[in-house]
Amino acid sequence: MRSIPEQEDHHSPLSSQRLDHDTKIYSRFTCFFRSILKIISFPNIIIPKTCKWLSTPTQYLSITPSLGRKVTGTLFGNRHGHVSFAVQDNPGSEPVLLLELSISTAMLVKEMSSGLVRIALECDKVRAPQVQTGRPGKLFNEPTWTMYCNGRKCGYAVSRRCTYSDWYVLGTVQSVSVGAGVIPVLEDGRKSGGGEGELLYMRAKFERVVGSRDSEAFYMMNPEGNGGPELSIFLLRI
Numbered sequence: 332m333r334s335i336p337e338q339e340d341h342h343s344p345l346s347s348q349r350l351d352h353d354t355k356i357y358s359r360f361t362c363f364f365r366s367i368l369k370i371i372s373f374p375n376i377i378i379p380k381t382c383k384w385l386s387t388p389t390q391y392l393s394i395t396p397s398l399g400r401k402v403t404g405t406l407f408g409n410r411h412g413h414v415s416f417a418v419q420d421n422p423g424s425e426p427v428l429l430l431e432l433s434i435s436t437a438m439l440v441k442e443m444s445s446g447l448v449r450i451a452l453e454c455d456k457v458r459a460p461q462v463q464t465g466r467p468g469k470l471f472n473e474p475t476w477t478m479y480c481n482g483r484k485c486g487y488a489v490s491r492r493c494t495y496s497d498w499y500v501l502g503t504v505q506s507v508s509v510g511a512g513v514i515p516v517l518e519d520g521r522k523s524g525g526g527e528g529e530l531l532y533m534r535a536k537f538e539r540v541v542g543s544r545d546s547e548a549f550y551m552m553n554p555e556g557n558g559g560p561e562l563s564i565f566l567l568r569i
Contacts (some may be wrong), residue, residue: 434485
């Protein structure tokens with residue numbers, strides 16, 4: 332688990348208040364994942380106070396041409412559907428990577444409850460698109476990936492374009508820096524309140540590590556070094 336380095340004076344009143352605030356936020360975040368399996372069995376809806384419903388989600392999102400070392404990662408999906416993973420340079424930017432994973436939301440929640448999740452996505456270098464130099468194209472442009480979760484092969488992940496529903500989700504949780512919750516799904520431009528129309532999401536900062544043009548990794552960052560679920564996602568072109 333990667334930790335965020337602390338620059339401030341730990342003994343100042345302002346620093347102590349901020350530390351206590353961040354600790355409480357992350358404690359609620361980790362407790363949610365330990366109890367989320369129980370939530371899946373009931374129709375209750377949990378909506379974070381920080382969420383804002385946006386009639387036009389894209390109006391607050393901007394296109395970012397480059398990707399930094401610290402990125403925002405959002406995992407989301409319907410209760411009984413597949414999980415999507417979106418990577419943004421900042422909470423208000425267009426996703427530079429959007430993957431639909433083969434694992435179901437319920438299965439990911441179960442894996443997260445164990446405290447350690449490592450997802451490896453592999454693609455064949457032979458099938459990589461070639462540019463004029465003869466070298467493979469950008470790693471994020473690969474269309475399909477073979478997926479492994481904690482060492483077990485579990486189907487294929489697919490890169491896809493951001494749809495209106497995806498924009499809606501990312502716009503709704505834009506003000507959430509670290510957290511998890513349940514929100515109604517947008518159906519025909521309206522919010523759905525039924526149990527089948529609920530969507531689970533987890534949002535956190537990830538550290539991006541580039542090994543080469545054929546390998547990258549995203550490590551979910553642990554605020555203030557507190558204990559919590561460890562999540563790593565690896566992209567490998569072999």
